[in-house]
Amino acid sequence: MKKVEAVIKPFKLDEVREALAEVGITGLTVTEVKGFGRQRGHTELYRGAEYVVDFLPKTKVEVVVGDDQVERVIESIIKAAHTGKIGDGKIFVTAVEQVIRIRTGETGEAAI
Secondary structure (H helix, E strand, O other), X not given: OEEEEEEEOHHHHHHHHHHHHHOOOOOOEEEEEEEOOOOOOEEEEEOOEEEEEOOEEEXXXXXXXXXXXXXXXXXXXXXXXXXXXOOOEEEEEEEXXXXXXXXXXXXXXXXX
């Protein structure tokens, strides 16, 4: 099993959620986060004063899937979240050792 975390632009969330549903993903976790990558934030003008916005609003989408679904999930996220502009985001894939469904006690891929 793998955990796929995608940090994307907030306005792309609905498109990513729909793309994941199309490849059979039924559950996901979404978190509003702030951060920056190469773009290092930006400068804004407010009431005549210039200030730097270091952390930009992003959305983190997390899904845990079987090893056989990882590539389809990654491809669907890339296709849905891509704008071609700086700040489109990143995808991280990590191994998941164990999953337990609290309600039923199911473990492994049956708990996903």
